[in-house]
Amino acid sequence: MASSSSSLQWCSALHGGALVVLAVLLVALVAAETTTTGPNWHAVSVSSLLPSAAAACTASQASSNSLALRVVHRHGPCSPLQSRGGAPSHAEIMDRDQARVNSIHRKVAASVIEPARASKGVSLPARRGISVGTGNYIVSVGLGTPVKNFSVVFDTGSDLSWVQCKPCRDCYKQQDPLFDPAQSSTYSAVPCGAQECMELDSQSCSSDDKCRYEVVYGDQSQTDGDLVRDTLTLTPSAELPGFVFGCSDEISGQFGQADGLFGLGRKKVSLSSQGAPKYGPSFSYCLPSSSSAAGYLSLGGAPPANAQFTEMVTKSDTPSFYYINLVGIKVAGRLIKVPKTVFATAGTVIDSGTVITRLPERAYAVLRSAFARFMDSYSYKKAPALSILDTCYDFTGRTKLQIPSVALLFAGGTSVNLDFTGVLYVAKVSQVCLAFASNGDDTSIGILGNTQQKKLAVVYDMAKQRIGFGAKGCR
Structure with a gap:
């Protein structure tokens, strides 16, 4: 009987220990989803968000x-x-x-x-x-x-x-x-x-x-x-x-x-x-x-060795613009759930003069939700909207930040990981915003703005009709 009782106590202890081990593993798995290292997160110093008053x-x-x-x-x-x-x-x-x-x-x-109106003899501006x-x-x-x-x-x-x-x-x-x-x-x-x-x-x-x-x-x-x-x-x-x-x-x-x-x-x-x-x-x-x-x-020259290319789309009705096929977005390494038809219907141009990237409303809503969910896991304080930027945070009093990565996916398998300066628009430490905005509908053309292009070597290869992106092109 004593031997039986001892066996029961040993099994109970083993069971309790297993529960502890299981709990530790679960915590580790949860932590792994919000890891501060690797390609899915940016570790950012708050002091680096704004230049100093004596910036040179x-x-x-x-x-x-x-x-x-x-x-x-x-x-x-x-x-x-x-x-x-x-x-x-x-x-x-x-x-x-x-x-x-x-x-x-x-x-x-x-x-x-205009072509349809012109064919009917309507005067055009x-x-x-x-x-x-x-x-x-x-x-x-x-x-x-x-x-x-x-x-x-x-x-x-x-x-x-x-x-x-x-x-x-x-x-x-x-x-x-x-x-x-x-x-x-x-x-x-x-x-x-x-x-x-x-x-x-x-x-x-x-x-x-x-x-x-x-x-x-x-x-x-x-x-x-x-x-x-x-x-x-x-x-x-x-x-x-x-x-x-x-x-x-x-x-x-x-x-x-x-x-x-x-x-x-x-x-x-x-x-x-x-x-x-x-x-x-x-x-x-x-x-x-x-x-x-x-x-x-x-002008000219060979593209950087690390450049990834996607097809340049030609549209004869607006021949000045550079069109590319944006097909998806990842936040913290996870593909957000937006049908590819949403991006295809609107289309996308890349533009050096637009500051903030514009997305179809359905795509932006899912991006904003996914980004905010990860930011909420760190209990960051919300800040008022800044004009068209509606997802903003107040980092006053903090020294370090963990920011989820954002990657843009283009036709042909090209995946472009944005620098953290391409994810955030910084007005001041108390107002740092997700640097994307909605077009307000799903039909207006999407625009890849210059904030998202920061630090990327952006290559316009007219001979092969493609556009490439190389990481760490400049500071």
Whole structure:
């Protein structure tokens, strides 16, 4: 009997120990789902969210391509424009960003509606370019002989490049002196009958047979002037003679303090298209993670070895835009449950000038819910919405954060893990928001904005009609 009692006690102890072990295993499994290491989570220092008051421009590893231009945020310490005017508020940035998005939506919608209306003999309004928005990133280029340097916004959503020129009837104040055609020995005006003139969306002929261009942007900003040719200096060792651009002598609207705009769209007049015969049919850029760092913009050159590519979709009705097929999103390594038809119906363009990525309403709702669920597991305090950003947190008093990763999935099996600066938009430590927004419906075109592109080497391979993403392209 004693032996039997002892056996029962031993079994009971073993059973209790097994329960303890099982409980420990369950805790470990739960912890594994919210691990702070690996690709599914970002460990972030709160002090790194905002630059210090004395933030200085830091060097950045750029592309090895000799044609690489330095890309900086126009309102940061690396910008040559920083001495003129203050940066817009975060609310103003969001408002201007929404104006750009609205104009992209209108342009895409008009490309579908206008052909049908035109076939019925209905008069149509003049085509308008998309809104300039906040013009977030700039490069410095040289024009003319001898060369004069200018700081210009670069924009994948625009085609025609332009700078303000002398004499100017109505120009805004800019950092550098206006371009003076009379001082350049390589300058020439493009005549009305030239092919470059005929290919413009809106052109006219002056009394002296010069080709006049007009670009009206979606926010009602406008530039008018002569279409001209001159030598473009990209770097000290790279020139593009006979570069066609707009010499603006009349400007209205909000272009900030930049000296002009350089377009990288898909039409023949864009910088990338004009540079293709000499430097190759591709270009790439990397947008820095902060305003105190620098990235690059390169014409030609080989893509980074780690680049993953997805097919570029061509749409003849909106030929300037770069379309790609977004097919899914992962949060903390888990695929969110959104039917692929939701992404396919809306379609997606990649745009350097839109700040915040826009998603179809159904896709955004599921993304927001999944992201918030993981954030709730850390009991982060909620913060008020910031304009279009409705999922915000207050990290006051915290030193370390665990942020779920977000990965974008594209056709062909391409998976792009976003840097944490591509997941969060930081207005202040007490208001840090999920950097995505809804289109408000499931039919308007989705837009992959520049916040999500930070630190990625983004490659536009026009020869193979594909777009690639390489991790750690710049700081």
